[in-house]
Amino acid sequence: MINVSCQTILNCTRNVTIRCANNFTCTSLKLMRFYSAIRTNTQTPKKVTITTLQNLYTNNEPITVLTAHDYPSGLFVEKTGIEICLVGDSLGMVALGRKSVNQTTIEEMLHHCRAVSRGAKNPFLVGDMPFGSYETSSKDALRNAIRYIKEGNMEAIKLEGGSEMARTIHQITSIGIPVLGHIGLTPQRQSSLGGFRVQGKTAKQAIKLLYDAKALQRAGCFAIVLEAIPGPVATYITEQLQIPTIGIGAGSGTSGQVLVQQDMLGIYDRFVPKFCKQYAKLDQLIIEAIEAYREEVKSRAFPAEEHSYPINDDELKTFLDIMKKEKE
Amino acid sequence: PKKVTITTLQNLYKNNEPITVLTAHDYPSGLFVEKTGIEICLVGDSLGMVALGRKSVNQTTIEEMLHHCRAVSRGAKNPFLVGDMPFGSYETSSKDALRNAIRYIKEGNMEAIKLEGGSEMARTIHQITSIGIPVLGHIGLTPQRQSSLGGFRVQGKTAKQAIKLLYDAKALQRAGCFAIVLEAIPGPVATYITEQLQIPTIGIGAGSGTSGQVLVQQDMLGIYDRFVPK
Numbered sequence: 001m002i003n004v005s006c007q008t009i010l011n012c013t014r015n016v017t018i019r020c021a022n023n024f025t026c027t028s029l030k031l032m033r034f035y036s037a038i039r040t041n042t043q044t045p046k047k048v049t050i051t052t053l054q055n056l057y058t059n060n061e062p063i064t065v066l067t068a069h070d071y072p073s074g075l076f077v078e079k080t081g082i083e084i085c086l087v088g089d090s091l092g093m094v095a096l097g098r099k100s101v102n103q104t105t106i107e108e109m110l111h112h113c114r115a116v117s118r119g120a121k122n123p124f125l126v127g128d129m130p131f132g133s134y135e136t137s138s139k140d141a142l143r144n145a146i147r148y149i150k151e152g153n154m155e156a157i158k159l160e161g162g163s164e165m166a167r168t169i170h171q172i173t174s175i176g177i178p179v180l181g182h183i184g185l186t187p188q189r190q191s192s193l194g195g196f197r198v199q200g201k202t203a204k205q206a207i208k209l210l211y212d213a214k215a216l217q218r219a220g221c222f223a224i225v226l227e228a229i230p231g232p233v234a235t236y237i238t239e240q241l242q243i244p245t246i247g248i249g250a251g252s253g254t255s256g257q258v259l260v261q262q263d264m265l266g267i268y269d270r271f272v273p274k275f276c277k278q279y280a281k282l283d284q285l286i287i288e289a290i291e292a293y294r295e296e297v298k299s300r301a302f303p304a305e306e307h308s309y310p311i312n313d314d315e316l317k318t319f320l321d322i323m324k325k326e327k328e
Numbered sequence: 329p330k331k332v333t334i335t336t337l338q339n340l341y342k343n344n345e346p347i348t349v350l351t352a353h354d355y356p357s358g359l360f361v362e363k364t365g366i367e368i369c370l371v372g373d374s375l376g377m378v379a380l381g382r383k384s385v386n387q388t389t390i391e392e393m394l395h396h397c398r399a400v401s402r403g404a405k406n407p408f409l410v411g412d413m414p415f416g417s418y419e420t421s422s423k424d425a426l427r428n429a430i431r432y433i434k435e436g437n438m439e440a441i442k443l444e445g446g447s448e449m450a451r452t453i454h455q456i457t458s459i460g461i462p463v464l465g466h467i468g469l470t471p472q473r474q475s476s477l478g479g480f481r482v483q484g485k486t487a488k489q490a491i492k493l494l495y496d497a498k499a500l501q502r503a504g505c506f507a508i509v510l511e512a513i514p515g516p517v518a519t520y521i522t523e524q525l526q527i528p529t530i531g532i533g534a535g536s537g538t539s540g541q542v543l544v545q546q547d548m549l550g551i552y553d554r555f556v557p558k
Contacts, residue, residue: 070354071381072551097355097402108395118381267356283360289549290350290364297348297541307558308535309482311490311514318487319517323494 048083048124050178050222056083056256057244063223063256065246066264069095069112073261074119084246085123086158086180086258087113089130090187093270094262101187104130106144113152126180127154131188134159138168145172145179158225160186162212166219173220181216183209184250185228196273198249200229206236213237213245225258226250228275249275332367332408334462334506340367340540341528347507347540349530350548353379353396357545358403368530369407370442370464370542371397373414374471377554378546385471388414390428397436410464411438415472418443422452429456429463442509444470446496450503457504465500467493468534469512480557482533484513490520497521497529509542510534512557533557 046052056063065084068074069091077085091112092104106129113127127148134141141159148154156178159165169179184199193199200206209229216224223244226234231251238245238254247254259276262268266281296302330336340347349368352358353375361369375396376388390413397411411432418425425443432438440462443449453463468483477483484490493513500508507528510518515535522529522538531538546552 070379072379072546072553074381075553095354095356096399097358111392111395115380262356269356269359283356286360286549287364290360290366290545293350293543293548294348294364294366297346300346300536302541303531303533303536307533308515309485309512309533309558311485311516315485315487315490316514316516319490320520322487322491323520 045078045081045122047122050124053083053124053222053244063244063246065256065258067091067258067260067262068116068120069261070115071119074116076119076261077123078120082123083256084126084258085116085120086126087116087128087152087154088158088260089128090260092130094260094268100190102131106130106133106147109133110147110152113148113154117153124156125154126156126158127152129157129159134165134168135161138171141168142171142175145177149177156180156222158182160188162208163215166215169216169219169221178222179220180246181213181219181221181224182227183212183216183224184226184234187227196228198228198230200233206230206233209233210237210240213241217241217243223255226254228273249273329365329406331406334408337367337408337506337528347528347530349540349542351375351542351544351546352400352404353545354399355403358400360403360545361407362404366407367540368410368542369400369404370410371400371412371436371438372442372544373412374544376414378544378552386415390414390417390431393417394431394436397432397438401437408440409438410440410442411436413441413443418449418452419445422455425452426455426459429461433461440464440506442466444472446492447499450499453500453503453505462506463504464530465497465503465505465508466511467496467500467508468510468518471511480512482512482514484517490517493517494521494524497525501525501527507539510538 053063064082065086066077066082067086067088067090068077069087074085089101089104089109092098092101109127109130117125129144133144145157148157158180160182162183173179185196190196200209213224221243223246225246228249231253234247234250235253244255246256246258248258263272263276264279266278266283272278337347348366349370350361350366351370351372351374352361358369373385373388373393376382376385393411393414401409413428417428429441432441442464444466446467457463469480474480484493497508505527507530509530512533515537518531518534519537528539530540530542532542547556
């Protein structure tokens, strides 16, 4: 048996790993399998498809989902191996600064979807359908869903609602557009819910949620977002389904989790929901950086020599001489 | 913190205090400009590359610019708001330029516009300023014209080029520009031009002798991955 250090295996490219598998013993293979369970930069990233998601679900491995709204944020989802990149209509608030998501238009969503798709190549791309773009009729919903694929470069769409949306969703999935369902706290309907309030807190509400989830499953959803639902209820619903649930503020018993990128990075200033863990406080860092720029410009410390371009001495002399002559 | 107006900028210029300018492309980036007391917030067409991920700024449409201007204006309330006019939106005729400049004020919530070019744009700029829309000029390395410049190359490196730049700057001043961006010009040339004008110059890669500086927010924060200019 050949002694190979952990670091060597970690640094192996994919090709070398395959050759190693032919030469090394099972012990080494076990070591490689251990390391391949952790995503590292040495692994060749693969395109995430519906099949990838199904395999994760079958293996009971949590599915990671993060929102993006433009090229850089899409690139961050790409570079970190997050499985699903969702272009959420939350961008109406966190990127566009409106007070509600309901003014977001489909044109705006498609614009941002395209930008994200230039950055996020491997993640599975889901575009959120905004308020008003899918409720009027199944045909309207279908037309707009098609636009997400054709014009938005998305691979799937998400829309809010329970059993009342089942027929519409079925029409969309039956023509081959995967649909991510969304029940619980549905932000586009927050005015009728009385605000951003937890759903499923009573037995009656919980039963309705389960009924809705099953209707969405029958309609062909590949997964369902459960938002702001008590953990035990979300866990129960997850156990009753044969498709993954993606939770947000729904406890750790769902098949995956989703967060809004600006919230978890600490970029959005207005409020951060209780369920969103802030993994960074970028707004403070950014403000400090910009303040430093401001100070250095005021003191003329920036730009320094290394940021500036030189000119040939002769050319400069010629220029200044000509200028002097023109003045005389 | 007080609202920055043309008068604020004139006072800074008179007092020889450097003017700070930073780009923004959406609500949060506009808010960061707001919160840090940067004087001018520029919604640059650089967003076509750094926010939208295209390989060039020249595919940016005016509709996209107006969309991003509106988003920025929801965050940046105090800074003086300048919207960049994209390639193709102001070169065809003075009337086209005027119509589109008006859209920036009406639909984009901007207070001024920026467009690229020297003396050949003077007549167009004069029409825009004469109806009360402030214009920020832009000479030197003009990114929308990089294909004719042979790439993102330093301008004004020869006496001949430097003389042309000075001539362009004076034409822009006569046309009514409230300030002029000097991009990628050797420091001594930019300083000389600054001294010859009676309006501020905003430098980027033009040394520390200009009346102010501008940078692209994603570049200076290390967010844009493709390349960062020297």
